[in-house]
Amino acid sequence: MRKFLLLVTGTLLYFCLSAQLIKVSPAFPDDDDVVTIVFDASLGNRGLFDYNGDVYVHTGVITSQSTVAGDWKYVPTSWNSNNAAHRLTSLGGNRYSFTINGIRNFYQVPAGEAIRKMAFVFRSYNPSGNVLEGKASDLSVDQGNIYWNVYPSGTHAVKIISPISEPRYQPHFFPPAVSPGDYIGFRAEASKSGLMQVKLNGTVIREEADSTGISVDATITMPGENVLIASSEANGLTIGDTLKFFVAAPVTVQPLPPGVREGINYEGSDAATLVLFAPGKTRVNVLGDFNNWTETTAYQMNRSPDGKYFWLKLTALDPGKEYAYQYLIDGSMKIGDPYCEKILDPVNDPFISSSTYPDLIAYPTGKTTGIVSVLQTDQAPYSWQVNQFQRPDKRSLIIYEVLVRDFIEKHDWKTLKDSIGYFKSLGVNALHLMPFNEFEGNLSWGYNPSYYFAPDKYYGTKNTLKAFIDECHKNGIAVIMDMVLNHSFGQSPMVQLYFDGSQNRPAPGNPWFNPVARHAFNVGYDMNHESIDTKRFFKNVCSFWLSEYRLDGFRFDLSKGFTQKKTCDDNGGNCDVNAWSAYDASRVAIWKSYYDTLQKKEPGCYVILEHLGVNNEEAELADYGMLLWGNMNYQFTEATKGQVTNSNFSGGLYNARNWQRPHLISYMESHDEERSMYRCETEGLSGSGYNIRDENTALRRNGMAATFLLAIPGPKLIWQFGELGYDYSINQCSNGTVNNNCRTDLKPIRWDYYSMANRITLRNVYKAMINLRTNPYYHNLFIGGTTSYDLSGGIKWLSVTTDTSALMAVGNFGLNSSNGTVTFPKPGVWFDLFSGELLSATGGAQSITLPAGSYRLFLNRNLNGTIPTAVNEVVNDNNLQVNVYPNPVGSASIIHYTVSETSAVGFRLMDLNGRVLQETRVGTKAPGQYRQKLNSVLPLSVQSGLYLLHMQSNGKRKVIKLMLP
Structure with a gap:
């Protein structure tokens, strides 16, 4: 016997029995039957509705060898082929037929392998891609695939065929809207003739002898759960099918309780009030662990008098217990809570390890489908250690952009926290983390957001995230979240709540999303930032992360898309990029309003825009206080690979753009650009024995480019591993x-x-360059120094001056040794930061000869001993010797090391993710050889595996590998 949950509301409707996504004749086919399938393209997802071309079937079977719902077997044709044998016959009126001459024979299923179901997708044919698909209406359930049961010969079976249903892997009913006193049209069919009977809530309401079908108009007498059972008795065997459905009571209209907000409102240790913004919806019920995922009148939400909000207070919750729940909208649509702080995803959560997210509660498999939300009263609060973090001056930010997934193998906050020493030693004072609120899938970059208040579990728990942010603040490092509020995708409950399935896009009247994108380069579904509801959502999302997680600001993805100015056609295509990029007063007003909102919530928080727009608009936003991305990847990379004709990177200077404030975050690389080292090694030029594709040459030229970038005043961005020449x-x-x-x-x-x-x-x-920027003599130089430059040719130079400090960067980006003419801003002796070389400047034009790829960073004062440039730090220096015997190591292993000059000696143990696991200093050692037990230097309290042992002495290092068995 099968059981299905039917969800209904409202008034009387009858269903036409012919209105089915597919009709199969015979209805109870066995292996050898000739079967005719009739597909109705006006139903389901309507992907082929009114399509005029040929329609094909993509089909397979579920057999006794299938392991999951989507495990199709014996698929006879490849996807997007135009095989005539799989072309359907048009019947007109969006209906098509297809005949299978014997199921086992058609699919070539071996004898002895049981066939459980036939599986279908109906499609168009397009050799260039863009295939239209006819599927079930809910594409989130098994991708919308269509199924029909196959029965062993002679099987006695009963099937409820009305109210209308969709033949999914687990059939889904679409009930009529009924209230007490209304009728529901009901029909069931049987595979064998016998006594058929229909019961409503235990009472027989119709009976027919020697029948294979029975119909009845059942009178609904009570609200709440109703049960209809169809049965057939033949040859002493009774078989049946059960339909459970809910009849709603009238919705209670009641004002929102004082002080509640959208989402979860915790009230003490055992209660919570849920609030959902859903204007225009008729009713909402809460399903969850607290009511066994069953729709009941007790969990029907109240509606506010204005019809915009639904709310319900949950009581008698166990303190500290996690409860999964969903909203059931108008009896048919299930969504998660857009404001929840944790979700359960049945598709992606199984791939998250327990070490990344310990004790993750189980998904309620078999009780519901789709993403569910989680609430938990009486949560233990995180105890913050840093309560008054002083954010770095936004004009002096050195931002390091991180995609956690590709930065550390364990891709979790705890491991990233252990790597903060690496960031600090480099000198960066801010981390830009690519999106980490819940996004679709696990391995995404995160620019396909779904739940904006929930940290993605792929990176760990909320408290390990807070601990990471706290540790960053302890080390003087700000944390910036990459925030994606230009768009969302189909997993978003706000998209689902108002969606036009026939057009596969947000419905007109969606409070947050445009039906079609208004601008070019949009992905997903375009947000409407002139909507008051979107503005409120923006404020709520950003305020939450600033207060709950103490973030220091946001980098807003595709900020130029925050416009309702229409620059695309009615279908969201044929976009005019120039019109979109032109000055847009309405977009400027939106961003000024958002900036004011954030500064009111958290004064001094960073607002960074990936705008990449016309200069007068960016200048106005920068002067208002916002920071803007300055993409100089092309120009810097052309310079490093020797293509100097296209390499003028003066656009990386804010004053070259005539901005009044140094609010331009110029960068050579970000997540979105090709890596400079890769292009050097694959596209680099060569000449006169000089080859940029050589790794060492490419690395030196990237160092030259980095010197110029970091010599430019204003904030800067570095993409992860760019400082190591990621190629x-x-x-x-x-x-x-x-x-x-x-x-x-x-x-x-x-x-x-x-x-x-x-x-x-x-x-x-x-x-060295980052340290220079923090040096008290030069700090102000990089905030607002006066610049002179020639950054267009092979020999490039840049001078930056204040009243007391000055620098001159000179580099040869060409392929041959060249002379360049430069004018130092002041006469006198200048000092090269890297080599210590002295140069006497005349204060007038003078010639400098530089070999290809050579560069200098001259300063007007000698900082030797003032800043730790560490330029001369060496790995595997021949004057340092360190070995461990035996290795693989054990308790008896001895560390042997040699010191060539009196120095302070230290040892550091790191894993292959770059985490510092242990560190110790053994003190100042005179020149000589030393032996100590390894455990006395670094007690090895780590798991088995491969590690790196670093010996440090006077800025030099020696690195060897250790194997722990």
């Missing part, structure tokens, strides 16, 4: 090939670069 393409695929379709694929994590001398040299350039 894998942005389009690297998981199999090692390069393809544009692999842009967001997992990328290799190369912490071993940190033990390579040539890459450490590049990192030291970054480190």
Whole structure:
């Protein structure tokens, strides 16, 4: 016997029995039957509605060898082929037929393998891609695939065929809207003739002898759960099918309780009031662990008098217990709570390890479908250690952009927290974390957001996230969240709540989303930022993260898309990019309003825009106080690979754009651009024995580019591992090939670069320049120094001055040794930051000769001993010797090391993710050889595996590998 949950509301309707997504004749087919399927394209997702071309069937079977719902077997044709044998016959009126001459024969299923179901998707044919699909209405359930049961020969079975249903893997009923006193049209069919009977709530309401079908108009007498049972008795065997459905009581209209807000409102340790914004909806019920996922009158939400909000107070909750729940909208649609702080995802959660997210509660399998929300009263609060963090001056930000997934193998906050020492040693004072609120899938970059208040569990728990932010603040590092509020995708409950399935887009009147995108380069569903509801949502989302997680600001993705100015056609295509990019007063007003909102909530928080728009609009936003991304990837990369004709990077200077404030975050690389080192090694030029594709040459030239970038006043952005010369393409695929379709694929994590001398040299350039920017003599230089420059040719130079400090960067980006003419801003002796070389400046034009790829950073004062440039730090220096015997190591292993000069000696144990696991200093040692038990230097309280042992002495290092068995 099968049981299905039927959800209904409202008044009397009858259903036409012919209105079915597919009709199958015979209705109870066995292996050898000739079967005719009639597909109605006007139903389901309507993906082929009014389509005029040929329609094909993509089909397979579920057999005794299938492991899950989507495990189709014996699929006879490939996807998107135009095989005539699988073309349907048009019957007119959006109806098509297809005949299968014997199920087992058609699918070529071996004898002895039981066939459980036939599986279908109906489709168009288009060799260039864009295939239209006819599926079930809910694409989130098994991708909308259609199924029909196959029965062993002679099976006695009963099937309820009305109210109308969709033949999903688990059939889904679409009930009529009824209230007490109304009728419901009901029909059931049987595979064998016998005594058929219908019961409503235990009472027989119709009976027919020797019948294979029975129909009845059942009178509904009570609200709440009703049960209809159809049965058939033949040859002493009774078989049946059960339909459970809910009849709603009238909705209670009652004002919102004082002080509640959208989402979950906790009230003490055992109660919570849920509030859902859903204007225009008729009724909402809460389903969850607290009512066994069954619709009942006790969990029907109250509606506010204005019809916009639904609310319900839950009581008698167990303190500290996690409860899963969903909203059931108008008896048919299930969504998660848009404001919940945790979700359960049946598709993606199984791939999250218990070490990343311990004790994750189980999804309520078999009780509901789709994403569910989680609430928990009496949660233990996180105890913050830093309560008054002083954010770095936004004009002095050195931002390091991180995609946690591709930065550390364990992709969790705890491991990233253990890596903060790496960021601090580099000198960065802010981290830009790519989106980490719940997004679709696990391996995404995060720009497909779904639940805006819930941290994505793929990166760990909410408290480990808070601990990471807290630790960053302890180390003087601000944390910036990449926030995506231009768009969402279909997993968003706000998209689902008002969705036009026939057009596969948000419905007109969706409070937050436009039916079609208004601007170019939109992905997902476009948000309407002139809507008062979207403005409120923006405020609520950002305020939540600022207060609950103490974030320091946001980088807003695709901020130029925050416009209702229509620059695309009525279908969201044929967009005029220039019109979209032109100055937009309405967009400026939106961003000024949002900026004011955030500053009122958290004064001094960072508002960073990925605007990339026309200069007069960006200048106005910058002057208002916002920071803006300045993408100089193309120009810097052209310079590093020797293509100097296209390499003028003066656009990275805010004053070159005639901005009044240094609010331009210029960068060479971000998550969205091809990696400079990769292009150097694959596209670099060569000449006169000079080859940029050589790794060491490419690294040196990237150091030259980094010197110029970091010499430019204003905030800067560094993409992860850029300081180590990361040289894998942005389009690297998981199999090692390069393809544009692999842009967001997992990328290799190369912490071993940190033990390579040539890459450490590049990192030291970054480190020296960042240290210079924080030096008290030069700090103001990088906030608002006066600049002079020539950044267009092969020999590039840049001078920056204040009343007391000055620098001059000079570099040869060409392929040959060249002379350049530069004018130092002041006469006198100048000092090269990197080499210590002295140069006497005349104060007038003078010639400097530089070999190809050579560069200098001259300062007007000698900072030797003032800032720790660490430029001369060496990995595997020959004057340092360290070994461990035996290795693989054990309790008896001895560390042997040699010191060539009196120095302070220290040891550090790191894993291959770059985490510092243990560190100790053994004190100042005179030149000589030393032996100590390894456990006395670094007690090895770590698991088995491969590690890196660093010996440090006078800025030099030696690195060896340790194996713990």
